[in-house]
Amino acid sequence: MTYILGGRKLLYALSHANGLPSLRTLRNHMAFTRIMPTIGTISISDILHNIREVVLKPRAAAGRTTLRGVNLMVDEVALEERAVHFRHANSVGGLCWRHSPAVNLVLSTYDSALALVKSLKEDKVHFAKEMTVVAASCFGESGTYPILALPTCKHVKAADSRTVYDAVMEAWRSSGAVEKVGRIWSWSTDGDMVRRIAGYEAFLTQKLSSTGKSRIIHGTLAGMTGLNLWTGPNDVTLDFDFKHIFKRFCTLLRSPAGIAMNNGLIINPTMLARYLIRLPGLDTAAVHDLLFPHDPQDVPRAVQLLLGIIALGELDYGAAADANTVSEVDALRLLASVIKSLLEPFTNTAMTLTQQVTSLATFSHLSFTLFRCSRLQYIQTMVKNAMFCLAKQQELDPMSPFYLFQRLFGKLRMLGGHNSAMNYLQAIDRLGHACDLQGAFMRNPDLEQGERRLSMSRSEGVDHLTMKCWTGDLTAGSCHAASAWSAGRDAALEILTKTSVSPEHYDYNALFAHEDIDMLRPWRGGKYPGVDSGIDRSMITPALPPSPALASPPSPTLAPSPAPALAPSPAPALAPAPAPAPTPTPAPALALALSPAPALATQPELDPEDSDEDEDNQGDGVSFEESIPADVAPELELPSGRGVTPSDYLNVNGKWVHKQRICRLIISKDFEPKSIVRLLRVRGHTNVNARPRDDTNIDPAVLLGPNTFVVGDPILTLLRTETKVSLAVLRTTAIHQDGVSRSSILTSTIQNPAAKVKLTGQILSMTLARKTGASDLADQPPTSATVWAADWLDSDADSDWGWIWNGEYLKVDSVMRGTTGGDAADKVATDKVVLVSVPGFLTELVNPTTVDASVRLGEGTAARINSMGRSWEIDDKQMGIVCELLWGRAVENKVAAGSIVGVKASNAFPYVFDDGNPALLSDIPTQQLTHEHGEKLNRVCECCGQCYDNPRAHMGAHILCKMRGVEQSLKKPVSNVALASCSPHSTAQVGDSLPCGFCGESGHAACTVYLKVKKKTATIQSNCRLATPLKYAFAERGSVATPCRNVPVICTLCPSALAAGNPSAAQPAQWRYNMEEHLLTAHPEYASPHNPDAQQRLPHDVWTAMEITETEQRALGIPPSQILARFARVTGPDEGVDAASQQLGVQRRATVRTAPTTTTGRKKRKGNSGAAIPVASGTGSK
DSSP, rough: OOHHHHOOHHHHHHHHHHOOOHHHHHHOOOOOOOOOOSSSSSSHHHHHHHIIIIIIIIHTTTOOOSSSOOEEEEEEEEEEEEOOOETTTTEESSTTTGGGGSSBBBBBSSSHHHHHHHHTTTTTTTTTTTEEEEEEEEESSOOOOOEEEEOOSOOOOOHHHHHHHHHHHHHHTTHHHHHHTTEEEEEEEEOOOHHHHHHHHHHHSSSSOSGGGGGHHHHHHHHHSTTTOOOGGGGGGEOOOHHHHHHHHHHHHHSTTTTEEEETEEEHHHHHHHTTSSSSOHHHHHHHHHHHHSSOHHHHHHHHHHHHHHHHHTTTOOOOSHHHHHHHHHHHHHHHHHHHHHHHHOOOOTTOOHHHHHHHHHHHHHHHHHHHHOSOOOOHHHHHHHHHHHHHHHHEEEEEEHHHHHHHOOOOOGGGTTTTOOHHHHHHHHHHHHHHHHHHHHHOOGGOSSSSSTTTTSSSGGGOGOOOOOOOOOHHHHGEEEEEEEHHHHHHHHTTTTTTSOOSSOOHHHHHHHHOOOOBOOOOTTGGGOOOOOOOOOOOOOOOOOOOOSOOSOOOOOOOOOOOOOOOOOOOOOOOOOOOOOOOOOOHHHHHHSOOOTTTTSSSOOOOOSOOOOHHHHHHOOOOTOOOOOOSSOOOOOSSOOOOOGEEEEEETOOOOOOOOIIIIIIITTTTOOSHHHHHHTOOOOOOOOEETTTTTOHHHHOTTTEEETTTTTTEEEEEETTEEEEEEEEEEEEEEETTTSSSHHHHHHGGGGGGGGEEEEEEEEEEOOTTTTTTTTOOOOOHHHOOTTTTTTOSSOEEEEEEEEEEEEEEEEEEEOOOOGGGGGGGEEEEEEEHHHHHHHHHHOOOEEEEEEHHHHHHHHHHHHHOOEEEEEHHHHHHHHHHHHHHHHHHHHOOOSSBBBOOOSSSSOOBBBTOBSSSSSSHHHHHHHHHHHGGEEEEEEEETTOSHHHHHHHHHHHHHTTOOOOOSSSSSSTOOOOSSSSSTOOOEEEEEEETTTTOOOSSSSOEEEEEEEEEEEEOOOOOOTTOOHHHHHHHHHSSSOOOOOOOEEETTGGGOOSOTTTOOEEEEEGGGHHHOOOOOOOOTEEEETTTTOOBBBBBBHHHHHHHHHHHHHHHHOGGGGOOOOOOBBOOOTTTOHHHHTOOOOOOOOBBOOOOOOOOOOOOOOOOOOOOBOOOOOOOOE
């Protein structure tokens, strides 16, 4: 014990001071526990050896003969990624068990070491990143018995975990441990997705039988309505460690998406911060540490957060008047009830076993209901396993206590002292030392300190609970499981009836009447959501490198170990060493490492006579026996002599080198030690506090300010659903300004584009209802005809209607994927809450009126909103005006209709009248989207009534014919078309100057066109209602099928087009067919086809960009007599700038040469080199 706890120096000092045995004496007279490592594939014989040495012998020595239920636990321990040598197998260890069977691990020659290095470089095998430890523990006893230690590279599949399960259970059965220790009752994991899938496949294979050995526990469990009764072989069940569940719960709460409670209200860190600050003893810094700890795996911190939420549920908030506050308080109280029912059975040491089971049953029913509502948390396996193990304990020994938890690997990491990093060999040794230490305490329990000063008033104590801490009656026979389960269901019903959750989700009698619905399968069809293949936000999973591109060997089969015992290899009689066989010359780097280099001061000399360094000083992976020196340790000169095994050496260039040194300098030559700080060792871990955040800085003076917008306030914005753009009401859940999360923000900042504000929120479901005291009949249903008059927006009269929040949030169907049943037709679709993020400038703040929903919408609807029936109301006319205002703001900020945030349409959104007609559509972007997706529609020209495929080319022909005076048979003039604004009942007449190339209309801000040239991509930006994507280069070049070349071009004669500082920014452009009019009106000093006698000649590149060829005009139907004569007052391609032009200060730039592009950014095809994006430049350069 002295050596294990304090090291060799402490043992040396005590041995001289108190006459304790030396290390050599210990080695000669003591038997130390030896854990058999796994080299290559899993071996049954290795596990059998460990069960005998670690479980059976120590228990027999301690006099533990009472049969117990056994829980098998599996978890990972971090390893240093380096190779080590195991003498008993003459093989290299520390490589992943999954892929090492594909390579030769035996170091027979130096060539075999080089071959192993090559396999590592080719990713055929990998260094182990972690050690998977399988340990056994007994119900009702302290102690953990490691029986399998697997080095893993983390690239394992469910089939590999299933191999581990099967091998360990088979070895337990074959070793006789069932008769000497007890039957396996459960398998516990940390909830890792791969092991979870394997566990579901292994331990949900057969239904608990009502006959045979299972009849007694079946009689106990059958009375628990809704409990899943499917198990594995010998009634083994799956379990998840409760501490990991606490951490997963907190991970969900700390995630930006949060947890959905009640009918979908999101509880996230920003919301929690506003309420946690109300608790006594918590300030802003303490709240931040709870919600954003530096170590998310800190169990005491997680428990402290959960306890804080429980305290929030017990606070008195007074008579809250605001609808959002009432809804948030209701959600917090429901969340507190869920957490309390989960946390107390594991932390309240005064609870009896009956109270524990009742609390867990309450949690199980609440979790079942909430998962059916929102699918954001589901923790049922642990509860099921507790019920099964209780029934088994009552069958085995009803007078023994039953504890819900077992202590895991307590002493393994402690043995490393301040250096917890270890390689595989050191980890195996430490496991053995931990077993020796545990055995000593088992034989002498009075020597173990325990947790004498453990304080349950502090959350840190939760991480060190032991069985001795419990004061409540935990006798297995004292609990009637079925009655406690029923009491838990009644407690859950009492909680849920006070919430806004729909009763259909907690009608347990009706739900559990179906045989394929139980606590683990909340829907019909036998689906298990615990193995959903989607992303599990509750898991903190480090980022792993991609799986190696290699032909992985099949899942390893169980094979007997080549060396079932850790006995040293027999040393043959030493004879004169024969002449070494010729060996290939190693690579230069290897030769440098294996040869003396006296000239290099920093180059260590590899002396074959030098023995391996001390493990405590160097950490080279020397085993415990090898680290014990003689009283005077002589230098090892040759691989011969007493205690020297020649097979431990390899001949390298005529020198004998120890294989442990080969592993360190050759196989692991690129080794870099991991940090002893756990968070720094985790691959992909990102500190949540690395980026600045302000969402937990809760200042009441700021929150209550008159110009402050806080999380939870409502906003109005535009959202897109397929081909419709509609107004939406959002409840904000997050505020980000320039990437920094905030809890509040000044209202004047939100709509400033330069502030880069982004608001995230939930879409509220709104119902149109008549205002109180309205003149019309109250029972008249709201339709588009009764609500909106023709001049409803222009009228000064107030609207008689208002939009009221009905308590629902927009949810979309989401398919739940399970491992049972692969048929797509059997997949279950559930509702998940939708969160959207919109730019601040595309929002409008609103101050809704708080109303009594029971009067306006009825008692049933009011009960679904919150406990007080409070709701928000927004005036109908106000929303219509905002709808038009926001689209104007989108046009101003160059936001295309297709760039507006899109959501899936449902019954809750877009908002509609009772007759099904859309109520708050923005007409112009809706028309634009409809036209843009016109491949499935019949596009009809508004001017001529003909169908067309290309709106730009078709309208370009109309525009050119009007320019040249060609008569057309049109139903509507090209540039005098009635334009519908936000209301379909209002019209506005427009002028006929500079018509839009998409719709033929003019005078609309939405039709302003911009051209953005970035690298080799040209993009047209226009919010015209008929705008469609086009391939710019092909449109500019034209073709026989589409001769129209009317595309936007940049006129750099305009000062606005010469903005410096950001040449890739979108530039105002003119349609090519409008350039003649543009030059005449905007630049009369330049000659043009309609102003040939102007003072200055037209720059050559300007003319090139705007020229309409005779071939193009003929192809578009212009008679030869109406084609303009060729314009000649153009400067030459190489002419300089006229002096008069320089006096005017007109800056010009050369034609921008680039590859043909499209609005979608696709590059040009081969053979189109030399095409240019036309820029009407005012220079004479090329």
